[in-house]
Amino acid sequence: MRIRVHHATTYDYQHPAEGVVQALRVTPSGYDGQRVIHWRVDVDVDGVLRERRDAFGNCLHIFSADQPVKSLTLRVTGEAEVRETAGVVSGALEPFPPQIFLRTTALTAADEAIRAWAQATEQGEPLARLHALMGRLHDKMAFDTTATNVATPAAEAFTHKRGVCQDYAHIFVAAARFLGIPARYVSGHLARPETDAQDAAHAWAEAFVPDLGWIAFDAANGVCASDSYLRIAVGLDYLDAAPTRGARRGGGEERLSVSVTARDAGLQRQD
Amino acid sequence: MADSFDEMNGWGGSDPRAAYGEIRRWLDETPPEILQTRHAQAELLFRRTGITFSVYGDAEGAERLIPFDVVPRVLTAAEWNRLEQGLVQRVEALNLLLADLYGGQEIIKAGVIPPELVTGNPQYQLAVAGHVPPQGVFVHIAGIDLVRTGPDDFYVLEDNARTPSGVSYMLENREMMLRLFPELLQRAQVAPVETYPDLLLETLRSVSPDGADGDAGIVVLTPGPHNSAFYEHSFLADKMGVELVEGADLFVRDDRVFMRTTEGPRRVDVIYRRIDDAYLDPLFFRPDSTLGVPGLLTAYLAGNVAIANAVGTGVADDKAMYSYMPEIIRFYMGREPLLANVPTWRCREAEHLSYVLDHLPELVVKEVDGSGGYGMLVGPHATKAQIAGFAAKLRAAPEKFIAQPTLALSTCPTLSDGRIQPRHVDLRPFVLTGAKGVKVVPGGLTRVALAPGSLVVNSSQGGGTKDTWVSG
Numbered sequence: 001m002r003i004r005v006h007h008a009t010t011y012d013y014q015h016p017a018e019g020v021v022q023a024l025r026v027t028p029s030g031y032d033g034q035r036v037i038h039w040r041v042d043v044d045v046d047g048v049l050r051e052r053r054d055a056f057g058n059c060l061h062i063f064s065a066d067q068p069v070k071s072l073t074l075r076v077t078g079e080a081e082v083r084e085t086a087g088v089v090s091g092a093l094e095p096f097p098p099q100i101f102l103r104t105t106a107l108t109a110a111d112e113a114i115r116a117w118a119q120a121t122e123q124g125e126p127l128a129r130l131h132a133l134m135g136r137l138h139d140k141m142a143f144d145t146t147a148t149n150v151a152t153p154a155a156e157a158f159t160h161k162r163g164v165c166q167d168y169a170h171i172f173v174a175a176a177r178f179l180g181i182p183a184r185y186v187s188g189h190l191a192r193p194e195t196d197a198q199d200a201a202h203a204w205a206e207a208f209v210p211d212l213g214w215i216a217f218d219a220a221n222g223v224c225a226s227d228s229y230l231r232i233a234v235g236l237d238y239l240d241a242a243p244t245r246g247a248r249r250g251g252g253e254e255r256l257s258v259s260v261t262a263r264d265a266g267l268q269r270q271d
Numbered sequence: 272m273a274d275s276f277d278e279m280n281g282w283g284g285s286d287p288r289a290a291y292g293e294i295r296r297w298l299d300e301t302p303p304e305i306l307q308t309r310h311a312q313a314e315l316l317f318r319r320t321g322i323t324f325s326v327y328g329d330a331e332g333a334e335r336l337i338p339f340d341v342v343p344r345v346l347t348a349a350e351w352n353r354l355e356q357g358l359v360q361r362v363e364a365l366n367l368l369l370a371d372l373y374g375g376q377e378i379i380k381a382g383v384i385p386p387e388l389v390t391g392n393p394q395y396q397l398a399v400a401g402h403v404p405p406q407g408v409f410v411h412i413a414g415i416d417l418v419r420t421g422p423d424d425f426y427v428l429e430d431n432a433r434t435p436s437g438v439s440y441m442l443e444n445r446e447m448m449l450r451l452f453p454e455l456l457q458r459a460q461v462a463p464v465e466t467y468p469d470l471l472l473e474t475l476r477s478v479s480p481d482g483a484d485g486d487a488g489i490v491v492l493t494p495g496p497h498n499s500a501f502y503e504h505s506f507l508a509d510k511m512g513v514e515l516v517e518g519a520d521l522f523v524r525d526d527r528v529f530m531r532t533t534e535g536p537r538r539v540d541v542i543y544r545r546i547d548d549a550y551l552d553p554l555f556f557r558p559d560s561t562l563g564v565p566g567l568l569t570a571y572l573a574g575n576v577a578i579a580n581a582v583g584t585g586v587a588d589d590k591a592m593y594s595y596m597p598e599i600i601r602f603y604m605g606r607e608p609l610l611a612n613v614p615t616w617r618c619r620e621a622e623h624l625s626y627v628l629d630h631l632p633e634l635v636v637k638e639v640d641g642s643g644g645y646g647m648l649v650g651p652h653a654t655k656a657q658i659a660g661f662a663a664k665l666r667a668a669p670e671k672f673i674a675q676p677t678l679a680l681s682t683c684p685t686l687s688d689g690r691i692q693p694r695h696v697d698l699r700p701f702v703l704t705g706a707k708g709v710k711v712v713p714g715g716l717t718r719v720a721l722a723p724g725s726l727v728v729n730s731s732q733g734g735g736t737k738d739t740w741v742s743g
Contacts, residue, residue, distance in 0.1 A: 019522050021565040023554040048525045052569070055397045062554075062569050064524050095400065099390045151558075236397075245554050247565030248517065 001157065001227040002037070003191045004265040007076040007201065009244060010257045016068035019249025020047075024077045025187065025233035026243050027051075027059040032083075032091035033175040034231060035056055039078030045069050056240060057093030058233035064176050064270035069251075074244065079265055087224030089206060089214040089231070091118050098208040100236075101182035107237040108185075110174040111155035118175035126209045127183050130217060138222030141168060141211040150238060163201045166238055171238070172205045182208040186216060187241040197259040201243055232261060275679045276421045277693050278344065288422075290345040290742060293459040297452075298342070298691055299419065300625065304554040309341050309451050309665045310578065316447065316530060329631050337339045339444060339541045340383035341451065344683045344696055345459070346719040347478050351713055351741040354417065354700070357610030359709045360600065362702045365432055367603040369409035369540035370616060372586060373400055388533050390557065392592075392642065394585030396548055402572055404581040405480045406706040412471070412543075413702040414438075414716075417610070419681040426613045427596070433580060434545050434589040437736075439503035439718040442510070444738040445714075462713035468510035469709055470703055471543075475511075478577040478600060479540045488537055489513045490530060492544040493520070494562045504545050507723040518546070523566035526573040541577045542567075548582055555717050590639040591617055595732045627674040631658045634674045634718060635726075636665070649681035649726060651677050680726055685719055694721045697728050698739065713741035 007026060012123040021085050023093040043049060047065035096193070104110065109116065121132050140161060147162035152155075157167035169185050178185035183205055190202040203216035204225060216225030225231075233241040278289040287295035318337055322574055346354070371378050372389055380387050389395050414435025416428040446466050448455060472489070479487035493504035495517050508515035514530060521539060529536035544551065550560040552567040556601060570576045586592065592599075594615035600608040616623040616634075627634060636648040648661040665672055682693035700715030717737040718728035728734040 003606075013647060019565070021554065022567075050526060050569075052572070055400050062526075062566060064566060065523075096397065097386075097390070099386065100397065103393070104393060232275065239558060247553050
């Protein structure tokens, strides 16, 4: 599928904020199943935008503003071609061996409840276990955009049995790692047929299966990633792959608004 | 106690050991009341300079004076030379280890250390994997903790390769002794330690990134006055004549670090940081950190700033890694270690764990990433209930612990309850590594366990300090 993305993020500060610095992971990289056709990152205030690879091989932009900023809009537009690979991610830049992704982090720590739940997954080959894990998680949790926030750890979301794609991904990763399967967090876009803009991008997980490699599991939707999934960045958890992480001095209250559309570029708009 | 080696009296003969000739004479001649008076003077002076140390876990982090003992600890020049060679070798190996772990990982490929010591270690900072810091130096300042059990038996107890503290006490203790007993120091021909701040500055300057001019911008980065070692941060900045800054005083623009000054931004080339990795940069590490500098890591990865010690050195001073140091030294240096390790059981290994569980009453058990004497079990001094509690912790997470035999640490004469009594000591020399090699000032910080028979010397656990002399 040829996926077209428009991703706009606007920060409005109560007062002009100084020393605004942003780490942006909003640009996809290629792998065997994904080719970037064109991509653009724009910021509407004066400053320096530098591109580099981070330790996980993600494309990272660092933006630092020259002046105090009252409002800042980050606009990302681009197109990429994604092929159906049944969730298999091969040919990506892999600076680390899979074992690195057995590490736990604060956001992906498996508490007693997650461990017991993961342990109850039927025995079998890793691939079968991962599918079972995904199915059970999809059934157990209710999608709810009000129950959690970006800083909610897996264990807390699991207790509430509610959350968003980020929480599903964190819990899946925590459980897989507990079972000894390397797993990681993925941020990206899911092309949706509806035309309304979303207020967040998507997130899912990848787990490493010997002989197959990395496989992408989207527990929030209960499916392996298809050619509707545009992969942007990976890491141990949300913090490593977050589209934006920023810092500033002053500025008072911040109002953040996000608008994302990811659509099949081959479809004609119906309106 | 009787089975400990005493640094003044050896195994208990009537003649003092060579190093302590002057001290023994001095102690014999000086009435204890005079020593007590000097002790009180020292305490008053220290209080006036404001050299304090706040202790975590105390009510409201109460600030406390670390007790100072007026009886110095003495090493002969010959003893020191041997230690110095061993320290240089060990710190060279630590730097080579870090360069390798963040580079090609040859030591893992060679099967010398297990990969999980690195991959699973949260101190192995993935964000800087592959990065070579300016001039290739990782551990610019190391504090290597040594203990002694006999005339020729020194062991490394711990490597401190993150932000070792205590050097201000080494310097202040010497200054105090020079004030209180100038003739004694002269008679004993004590080697100077006062050169440390100059050597530290030279070390930091030597790792300026390429392109920084002779007038490199150097700062000491502190978490602020609430940190337990803040006194030391300001003391060292002052002695070196460089700025003491907090995170908010620095900013990053276009991959370069600047300090805000009244005359406008000033370029910073080298940061002696006394902040843990996790707090250095909220864009890459803990997002809630307000102590760090947003974007600092990108300036570092771009090669535009040196951070001392480098980001990620904690993987090398983990106590599980410590247990492999003899093999690590042989691997990189092609020579036998000059300083011995304390035999160490790794509880992550099933056989070691079962031995440790069977022998807890005679062992010291430590958390692999613990420091400051927190969370450790000293078997011979523990109650049955404490031992049972620790056994449960060990079974639950064996990989988090190592165990060592309880060493009969040497004792030094110490003023206690108005008279001279033997008390257990250790020694932390400070080892500096710059672009031109490794340097150690002759001496270090001697820590003393003030309670009779106690083996825990950490200041956070009520230990005191002594001046350390390399004499003759």
